Amino acid sequence: MTRIAIVGSGSMFTQYLASDILQIAGLDNGIFALIDVDSRRLELSLKLVRRLIELSGKNWTVEASTNRREMLKGSRFVINQIEVAGLSTVRNEFEIPLRYGVKQCIGDTLGPGGLFKTLRTLPVWLEIVRDIEELCPNATILNYTNPMSAVTLATSRATTVPVIGLCHSIQHSSQQLAKYLDVPYEKLHWRCAGINHMSWFTELSVEGQDQYPALMARMNEPDYVAKDPVRLDFVKHFGAFVSESSGHFSEYIPYYRKRQDLIDKHCASGYNGATGFYANEWPTWRRETDETIERIVSGEEEIKLEQSDEYAAIIIDSIVNEKPNVIYGNVPNRGLIENLSFEGIVEVACLVDRNGIQPTRFGRLPEHLAALCRTNMSFFELAVEAVMEQDREKALYALYMDPLSAAVCSPAEIKSMFEEIWEADAPYLPNWK
DSSP: OEEEEEETTTSTHHHHHHHHHHTOTTOOEEEEEEEOSOHHHHHHHHHHHHHHHHHHTOEEEEEEESOHHHHHTTOSEEEEOOOOSHHHHHHHHHHHHHHTTOOOSSOSSSHHHHHHHHHHHHHHHHHHHHHHHHHOTTOEEEEOOSSHHHHHHHHHHHOSSOEEEOOSHHHHHHHHHHHHHTOOGGGEEEEEEEETTEEEEEEEEETTEEOHHHHHTTTTOHHHHTTSHHHHHHHHHHSOEESSOHHHHTTSSSSSSSSHHHHHHHOOSGGGTOTTHHHHHHHHHHHHHHHHHHHHHHTSSOOOOOOOSOSHHHHHHHHHSOOOEEEEEEEEOTTSBTTSOTTSEEEEEEEEETTEEEEOOOBOOOHHHHHHHHHHHHHHHHHHHHHHHTOHHHHHHHHHHOHHHHHHOOHHHHHHHHHHHHHHHGGGSOOOO
16 A cells, blocks of 8 residues: 655645545555644644545545654655744844845745755754655655755765655746747647756747747737746846746846846746745745635635646656656756756656656756856755755855855855854754854
8 A cells, every 4th residue: 555654744735745646546545644743733734634535535544643753664655845944034034134135035945045944954854864764765755845956965865765856847837938928838849957946948849830939029028028027038138938936036046136126127026026025925824824724624615636736646656556757856967967067956857657767868958057057056065065064164155156145245244144144043953063
């Protein structure tokens, strides 16, 4: 019987992933093993999954515990979606950089927010990985936790248990491109590769006809560009559409957030780049998510089994039911993209079948796009080395490499900012000597 452990089951992703898994044809029984350190949110996720099982009519069961070792034992798949002390630190990691002129929108992947999320998350996650090695060494790890590249990189270096990092940015962005081009999605042909949150659509065509000229032809229409202001402006100058939203992407490059006039021009509201969007909205989202789940489990709000765009269920179906599929995942490079670090994590198309996850070779990215990826990969490399070697200086070096911080601050200012955040976040950081 297929046992699927979900670590951090209080996350909003549990509803989507469990619903997807319960719709896998031919997988009529199994066990969800839910794990969370927050007993209240664990109980909510338990009741939610029970409700989904009832709707499915399948013979699945669900277990839940704050003791992860009980739940991990014998699991065939381990889904990671943990959040370590995020609500407690989100104001520190936004407001302190803001005083230095570093204006983050999301702050969970690069930048000061992304660095300190890495420093908070990896020590906890690597302890869980050691338990996985001991209790379910034949599992496959499906990672949803950001910073995606850093978590997947650290996992791949800490264990031989197979790991893949999963995101929905390529699925969503390809669908957005079809809408921007006003073409049927099923007719849009594309190739995409790079790193998580910075993969590049190097080809866009319909029936053999290149679609980039059509996309470029609309770049002088302000109302059109305003739909996705950073990404669509970027296309004009760099010739490729990127996989992540304008708000996220604006933080990973040095061009759009270093002056307020640029932010006003290119970074609109919400996910399109609003300064402080995540820090200001996340506590509300968290409360509203819990309230929604409470209404669902009490019967006040209807819930349906609906298919999401997430890849977890496709991977499980492909391996367990031996149905080959192609998904996009974050995996160790090892030459898959020739002009990116051999030792880094890249996002490429992957074949999944009964033999597991088999990444496919992409070749070379256009050099100017690869150069932007390499800057981000150096940040992740230093941040992961800092955690695995317990080296605070390497953590500082990572922040020196951050494109946004470097565009705004001097090295001395970056160091001062780093020390301030470290002191503010100290209760949630590892006690390195």
